[in-house]
Amino acid sequence: MKWDLKDNWVTLLVVIYFANAVIEVIAEYFSCKPILYLTKPLIPFLLMVLYFYNSTKRNWFFFLIMTFSLITNILFIPSDTKILFYGVICFTIHRMLLLILVFKIIKIKDYIPFSLATLPLGFIFFYLLTATEVPENSFYLLIFTNLLASVLGGVAISSYVMNDSKQNSLLLISVLLFLGLQLVVFIEKYYFADSHSALLRPLAMTLNALAFFAFYTFVISSEKLNYNRSSFAG
Numbered sequence: 001m002k003w004d005l006k007d008n009w010v011t012l013l014v015v016i017y018f019a020n021a022v023i024e025v026i027a028e029y030f031s032c033k034p035i036l037y038l039t040k041p042l043i044p045f046l047l048m049v050l051y052f053y054n055s056t057k058r059n060w061f062f063f064l065i066m067t068f069s070l071i072t073n074i075l076f077i078p079s080d081t082k083i084l085f086y087g088v089i090c091f092t093i094h095r096m097l098l099l100i101l102v103f104k105i106i107k108i109k110d111y112i113p114f115s116l117a118t119l120p121l122g123f124i125f126f127y128l129l130t131a132t133e134v135p136e137n138s139f140y141l142l143i144f145t146n147l148l149a150s151v152l153g154g155v156a157i158s159s160y161v162m163n164d165s166k167q168n169s170l171l172l173i174s175v176l177l178f179l180g181l182q183l184v185v186f187i188e189k190y191y192f193a194d195s196h197s198a199l200l201r202p203l204a205m206t207l208n209a210l211a212f213f214a215f216y217t218f219v220i221s222s223e224k225l226n227y228n229r230s231s232f233a234g
Contacts, residue, residue, distance in 0.1 A: 010054050017046045021209035028201040033077060040073040043209055047216045057223045061101050068094035069212065076185070081135055088141050095148040098215070102152065105222045106159050106171065113162055118154025121179070125149055128186060142186075149182050167225060170218035177211030 024039035044066035051062055068090050075087030108114055125146035129139075156175035160168045181204055188200035 010050065013046060013050045013053065017043070017050065017213065018209070020046065021205070024209070025202045025205050028205050031201075036077050037074065040077060040205075041070045043073065043212060044069040047212055051216060051219070054220055055223055059101070059219070059223075061097065061104070062219055065094060065097045065101060066212075068097065073208075085135065085137050085141075088138050088145065092141055092145050092148070095145060095152070099148055099152050099155075101219070102155055102171065105219070106155055106168070108155065108158070110158075110162060113158035114154050117157035117161070118150050121153040122147065122150035128183075132186075145182075149179060153179055167218065167222050170214060170221055174211055174214035174218050177207050177214060181207040181211055 020039050020042045024036065024043070027035040027039060048063055048066045051066075052058060055062075072087055072090040072094055075083055075090060078084075126143070129142055129146055152175055156168075156172045160172040184200055184204045184207060188204060
């Protein structure tokens with residue numbers, strides 16, 4: 001009975017999460033900022049609640065990652081350049097923490113596939129950076145952010161290629177969505193004029209909601225796998 005109640009709560013939270021995501025995408029399309037200031041922070045907050053209910057470990061690192069995601073989501077709402085700079089700082093810290101957690105879960109054993117997967121992504125992101133005019137105060141931060149994105153992509157792709165497991169599949173889906181999100185946000189913030197944001201921002205928010213839910217699923221799946229292994233060993 002206790003587990004049925006827990007499952008019902010988790011299902012309800014998942015429904016609320018995606019309902020909030022749909023409202024957020026619609027609000028982005030119509031540029032309704034009062035709604036965005038409510039729905040954007042709810043994306044990582046609801047995932048923290050979901051993780052608290054569904055996790056067998058409750059890793060504080062996950063909560064830290066989602067906290068920086070929450071702050072980043074708020075700072076990316078305005079179009080002010082100075083606020084965007086602080087948003088990039090929070091985003092960079094968030095990506096560092098996310099990458100650390102991935103490395104804690106996924107152990108790299110062969111660095112050749114990892115390097116082969118990382119380098120092409122690095123070329124793509126750095127080409128976009130050098131071909132675009134970005135604020136001087138954000139340039140080096142964006143270089144570091146692109147490096148983190150390339151390494152994250154390299155981990156996900158090489159792990160999936162070397163071992164096509166459920167855990168690695170979820171990580172690959174999550175990271176591909178994250179990379180797509182970073183690409184769309186970069187283009188929307190630094191490449192296109194504001195007139196294009198009516199399409200790019202809803203797309204970015206769709207990728208954001210799906211990427212973070214896939215990442216949450218990856219973490220939960222990894223914890224359950226490790227829990228089952230330890231139980232079997234015991």
